[in-house]
Amino acid sequence: MMESSQFLLAVAGGLFVIGLLGVVIRRNALVMLMCMELMLNGVNLSLVTFSQQRADAAGAVMVFLTFVVATAEVALAIPIVLLLVKHARSLDIDRFSELKG
Amino acid sequence: MTNPLALIALLPLLGFLLNGTFATAIGGHRFGHRTAALIGCGMPLAAFALTIQMFLTLQASGYTPIVEPLYRWATLGDTTFDITFYFDRLSAVMTLIVTGVGSVIHIYSTGYMHDDKSFGRFFAYLNLFLFFMLLLVLGRSMLVLFVGWEGVGLASYLLIGFWFDDLANAAAGRKAFITNRIGDAGFLLGMFLLYRAFGTLDMDVINAAFATGAPVAMVSASLVGLFLFIGATGKSAQIPLYVWLPDAMAGPTPVSALIHAATMVTAGVYLVARMSGLYLQAPEASQLMAVVGVVTAFLAATIALVQHDIKKVLAYSTVSQLGFMFVALGVGAYGVAIFHVVTHAFFKACLFLGAGSVIHALGGEQDIRKMGALRTKIPVTFWTFLIATAAIAGIPGLAGFFSKDEILWYAFASETGGGTWLWAMGALTAFMTAFYMTRLLWLTFFGASRMSHEVEHHVHESPLSMTGGLVVLAVLSVVGGYIGIPHFLEPMIPLPKVVASLEHFEHTLLYVSVAIAFSGVGLAIFMYGGPASRAEGVARASGPLYGLLSGKYFVDELYAAVIVRPLAWVSEHVLLKVGDRLLLDGTLNGLAGLAQRSAGLLGRVQSGSLQLYALLVMVGMVGALLWSWRHV
Amino acid sequence: MLVLREPMRVALALITSMTSLGAVYGLMGVHFIAAFQVLIYVGAVMVFMVYVLMLLEVKEAPGSRRFSRYVLPGVIGGALLVAALGAGMLRGPASAGLLPGEGDQAFNLVEFSSTFLTQYWFVFELTTVFLVGAIVAALAVVNVSRRRQG
Numbered sequence: 001m002m003e004s005s006q007f008l009l010a011v012a013g014g015l016f017v018i019g020l021l022g023v024v025i026r027r028n029a030l031v032m033l034m035c036m037e038l039m040l041n042g043v044n045l046s047l048v049t050f051s052q053q054r055a056d057a058a059g060a061v062m063v064f065l066t067f068v069v070a071t072a073e074v075a076l077a078i079p080i081v082l083l084l085v086k087h088a089r090s091l092d093i094d095r096f097s098e099l100k101g
Numbered sequence: 102m103t104n105p106l107a108l109i110a111l112l113p114l115l116g117f118l119l120n121g122t123f124a125t126a127i128g129g130h131r132f133g134h135r136t137a138a139l140i141g142c143g144m145p146l147a148a149f150a151l152t153i154q155m156f157l158t159l160q161a162s163g164y165t166p167i168v169e170p171l172y173r174w175a176t177l178g179d180t181t182f183d184i185t186f187y188f189d190r191l192s193a194v195m196t197l198i199v200t201g202v203g204s205v206i207h208i209y210s211t212g213y214m215h216d217d218k219s220f221g222r223f224f225a226y227l228n229l230f231l232f233f234m235l236l237l238v239l240g241r242s243m244l245v246l247f248v249g250w251e252g253v254g255l256a257s258y259l260l261i262g263f264w265f266d267d268l269a270n271a272a273a274g275r276k277a278f279i280t281n282r283i284g285d286a287g288f289l290l291g292m293f294l295l296y297r298a299f300g301t302l303d304m305d306v307i308n309a310a311f312a313t314g315a316p317v318a319m320v321s322a323s324l325v326g327l328f329l330f331i332g333a334t335g336k337s338a339q340i341p342l343y344v345w346l347p348d349a350m351a352g353p354t355p356v357s358a359l360i361h362a363a364t365m366v367t368a369g370v371y372l373v374a375r376m377s378g379l380y381l382q383a384p385e386a387s388q389l390m391a392v393v394g395v396v397t398a399f400l401a402a403t404i405a406l407v408q409h410d411i412k413k414v415l416a417y418s419t420v421s422q423l424g425f426m427f428v429a430l431g432v433g434a435y436g437v438a439i440f441h442v443v444t445h446a447f448f449k450a451c452l453f454l455g456a457g458s459v460i461h462a463l464g465g466e467q468d469i470r471k472m473g474a475l476r477t478k479i480p481v482t483f484w485t486f487l488i489a490t491a492a493i494a495g496i497p498g499l500a501g502f503f504s505k506d507e508i509l510w511y512a513f514a515s516e517t518g519g520g521t522w523l524w525a526m527g528a529l530t531a532f533m534t535a536f537y538m539t540r541l542l543w544l545t546f547f548g549a550s551r552m553s554h555e556v557e558h559h560v561h562e563s564p565l566s567m568t569g570g571l572v573v574l575a576v577l578s579v580v581g582g583y584i585g586i587p588h589f590l591e592p593m594i595p596l597p598k599v600v601a602s603l604e605h606f607e608h609t610l611l612y613v614s615v616a617i618a619f620s621g622v623g624l625a626i627f628m629y630g631g632p633a634s635r636a637e638g639v640a641r642a643s644g645p646l647y648g649l650l651s652g653k654y655f656v657d658e659l660y661a662a663v664i665v666r667p668l669a670w671v672s673e674h675v676l677l678k679v680g681d682r683l684l685l686d687g688t689l690n691g692l693a694g695l696a697q698r699s700a701g702l703l704g705r706v707q708s709g710s711l712q713l714y715a716l717l718v719m720v721g722m723v724g725a726l727l728w729s730w731r732h733v
Numbered sequence: 734m735l736v737l738r739e740p741m742r743v744a745l746a747l748i749t750s751m752t753s754l755g756a757v758y759g760l761m762g763v764h765f766i767a768a769f770q771v772l773i774y775v776g777a778v779m780v781f782m783v784y785v786l787m788l789l790e791v792k793e794a795p796g797s798r799r800f801s802r803y804v805l806p807g808v809i810g811g812a813l814l815v816a817a818l819g820a821g822m823l824r825g826p827a828s829a830g831l832l833p834g835e836g837d838q839a840f841n842l843v844e845f846s847s848t849f850l851t852q853y854w855f856v857f858e859l860t861t862v863f864l865v866g867a868i869v870a871a872l873a874v875v876n877v878s879r880r881r882q883g
Binding site for chain 1: 710711712715716718719
C-alpha cells in the first residue's frame with residue numbers, strides 16, 4: 001500500500017494526464033477549455049501535497065496565485081472562444097486551423 | 102643590365118604581348134603590317150645580339166657557367182624552387198641557334214605571310230614560341246625547362262592550327278598537343294623520381310651528383326632515363342609518338358621550319374644531352390634510345406621514299422634525322438648529337454624555307470607530281486635548295502657530312518653501346534636519305550614541267566625578305582660543319598671512348614659514307630632523270646610494299662583503332678553516361694530531392710491544428726521525462 | 734469527462750471533480766485553500782463556463798462528432814505519459830509521509846495570512862498588476878466584438 005502522499009501525487013498526475021488527453025482528444029472548443037482547467041487542478045493538488053509535506057507555506061501561496069491566474073485566463077479565454085465561434089459558426093476545433101506553417 | 106640572360110628570354114615575350122594586343126583583332130589591328138613586322142623581327146634580333154654578347158662574356162670568363170637567379174617561385178618547407186637562368190657551353194650553342202635561325206625565319210615570314218589577314222597574330226605566336234624555347238634552353242632547373250617544354254607545345258598547337266577555319270588544321274594542332282602530353286607524363290614521372298632522390302631539380306646539381314655516384318642507390322638511373330626519354334619521344338617525334346609531326350605540316354611553312362625542324366623538336370635531344378651525367382649511368386636506357394632512334398630513322402626514311410607532298414617528305418626526313426640524333430645520344434656521343442642538331446637546323450630550315458618559296462611561287466601547290474622545270478624560273482630558291490639537299494645527303498665538305506659521319510662512326514665503334522648492326526641500319530638510312538632528297542630536288546626543279554598552265558604563268562621568284570634568309574642558311578649549311586661543336590663541348594660533355602680494336606676502321610667508314618652519299622644521289626638521278634616509266638615501273642613492281650609505305654605503315658589507323666576509338670567509347674558510355682549523368686548529376690539531384698522531400702514531410706507538423714500541437718507537447722513530455730532519468 | 738457526449742455533462746463532471754478536490758484540501762488541513770477552491774473555481778469559473786455553455790448550446794448542431802482526429806495517437810501518448818510518470822514516481826526516493834496534525838497549525842488562517850502578506854507581499858502586488866492587465870484585455874475583447882458587430 002502506497003504512502004498517502006504518493007497516492008495523492010498519483011492522483012494529481014492522473015488529473016493532469018486526463019486533462020491533457022482531453023485537450024488532444026475532444027473536438028468541442030469549450031470542452032477543451034474545461035480539460036485545461038482540470039490540468040490546472042491537478043497541478044494545484046500536487047503543489048498542496050508538497051507544501052503540506054514540507055510544512056512550507058510557499059506552496060500554498062503558489063496555489064493561491066494559480067487560482068488568480070486561472071480565473072483571469074478563463075475570463076479572457078471564453079470571450080475569445082465566443083468571438084471565434086461567431087466567426088466560424090461552429091464550435092468544432094478543426095475549423096480554426098489557420099495558424100498553419 | 103643586371104639580368105642579361107633573363108632579358109634574352111623576355112624580349113620575345115614583350116614582342117608577343119605587344120603584337121598580340123595591338124596587331125590582332127583584340128586591339129583592333131592598331132599596328133599595321135610594318136609595325137608588327139618590326140616588333141616581331143626586332144625582338145628576336147635583339148635577343149640574338151644579346152646572346153652573342155653573353156657568349157663573348159662566357160668565353161672571356163673561361164667558360165665557367167653563368168648563373169642568374171631571377172625570381173623565387175615557391176617555397177615548400179625547406180626547399181625552394183627558383184627561376185634561375187644558366188648559361189654554359191651547351192646553352193650557348195642552343196641559344197645561338199634558337200635566336201639566330203629564329204631571327205632568319207622571322208624575317209622570312211614577313212615575306213611569306215605578307216598577304217595573310219592574321220599577320221599580327223602570326224608574329225605574336227612566333228615570338229611566344231621563341232620565349233618558351235629560350236626558357237627551355239636557358240633554364241637551370243628542370244621545372245623551368247618543363248615550363249618551356251609545355252609552352253613550346255602550346256605555341257606549336259597555336260601555330261599548326263593557325264588557319265583554323267579549316268578543321269583539318271585544327272585537328273592536326275590538337276593531335277600534336279595531345280601526343281606531346283602523353284610524352285609529358287613520362288617526363289613528369291622522371292622529374293618526380295629525381296626530386297625524390299636529390300631534393301632539387303637543378304640539372305647541373307643532379308648531373309654532378311650522378312658523376313660522383315653519391316645517392317645513386319636511391320634512384321635507378323635507367324628508370325629515370327627511360328621516363329625522360331618517353332618525354333623526348335613525344336617532343337622529338339620518335340617511335341611511338343612521332344605521328345603528330347607529318348600532320349603538323351598543316352601549319353604555315355615558316356612554322357614548320359622553325360618549330361618542326363630547327364628548334365622545338367630538338368628539345369628532346371637537348372634534354373638528354375643536358376642530363377648526360379644521368380645517362381652515362383644508365384646503360385639500359387641509353388641502349389633503348391639508340392635502338393628506338395635507329396628504327397625510327399629507318400622507318401621514317403622508307404616512308405619518305407614514296408611521299409609526294411613536298412612538306413611531308415621534309416617532315417619524315419626530320420623524323421629520320423632526329424632518329425639519328427638519338428642514336429648518337431644512345432651510344433654516348435652527346436656532343437655529336439648536338440652537332441647534328443646545329444647542322445640539321447641549318448639545312449633543314451633552309452629546305453623548309455625553300456619549299457615555302459616554291460609553294461609561294463606556285464601559288465599554293467604542294468604536290469611534287471605537279472611541279473618540275475623550276476630550275477631556271479626561280480634560280481635563288483633552286484640553288485639554295487640544291488646546297489641544302491647536298492648537305493643533308495652527306496656530300497663531303499658540307500655541314501651534314503661531318504655531323505652524320507661522326508654519328509655513324511660512334512654508332513659503330515663506341516664502347517658504350519656501339520654495334521655493327523646499328524651502323525648498318527644507320528648507313529642504309531643515310532643512303533635512303535640521299536636518295537629521297539635527290540628525288541625531291543629532281544622532281545621539283547628538273548625535268549619537264551608538269552604544272553598547270555596558269556600556275557606556270559604566275560611562277561615568280563620570292564621577294565628579298567624570303568630569298569635573303571635562304572641564302573644565309575645555305576651559306577651556313579656549307580660552313581656550319583667546320584665549327585667543330587663536339588670538340589667545343591668536350592670539356593663539358595666528353596666524347597665516348599672508342600673500342601680499341603675498331604679504331605683503324607675510321608677511315609674505311611669515312612669512305613663508305615662518301616660512297617653511300619654519292620650512290621644515293623646517283624640512283625635517284627637515274628630513276629627520275631630518265632623517262633617517267635622507270636620510276637613507275639619500280640613502284641608497280643613492288644606493289645604491296647609500295648602500298649604499305651604510301652600508307653605510312655598505317656600507324657595512324659592502328660592508333661585510331663586500338664587507342665582512340667576505345668577511349669572515345671569509354672568517354673562516351675562510361676564516363677559521360679554513367680559517371681557524369683548518373684553518378685554526379687544523380688547524386689546532386691538526389692540530394693536536392695531528398696532535401697525537398699524531407700522538408701515537405703517536416704512541414705506537415707505545422708498544420709495549424711491546436712490538437713496536434715498539444716499531442717506533440719504530450720509526446721515531448723514523455724521524451725523529456727525519459728531523458729531526464731539518464732543520470733538518475 | 735473524456736467520453737461524455739454533451740458539454741453540459743462534462744461541465745457537471747468537472748464541478749463534481751473540483752468540489753471533491755476542495756474536500757481533499759480540507760482533509761489535508763489547508764482549509765484556506767479549500768475554501769478558495771470552492772469559492773473561486775467552482776463558484777466563479779465553472780459558473781461562468783456553464784453560463785457560456787447555455788448561451789452557445791442552443792446554436793450547436795446535434796450529431797457533431799465527439800472525438801478529434803488524434804484519438805489513437807493521443808491515447809497512446811497518454812498511456813506512455815502515465816507510464817513515464819508512474820515509473821518516475823516509483824524510482825524516486827521514498828517520500829516522507831504527510832504531516833498529521835502539525836499541518837493544521839502552519840496552515841490555519843492567521844498564520845497563513847501573516848506569512849503571505851509579510852514574506853510574499855511582492856507577489857501579491859504583482860497579481861494586482863496582472864489583474865489590471867486582464868481587465869484591460871477584457872475591455873479590448875469587448876471593443877473588438879463591438880467593432881465586429883457594427
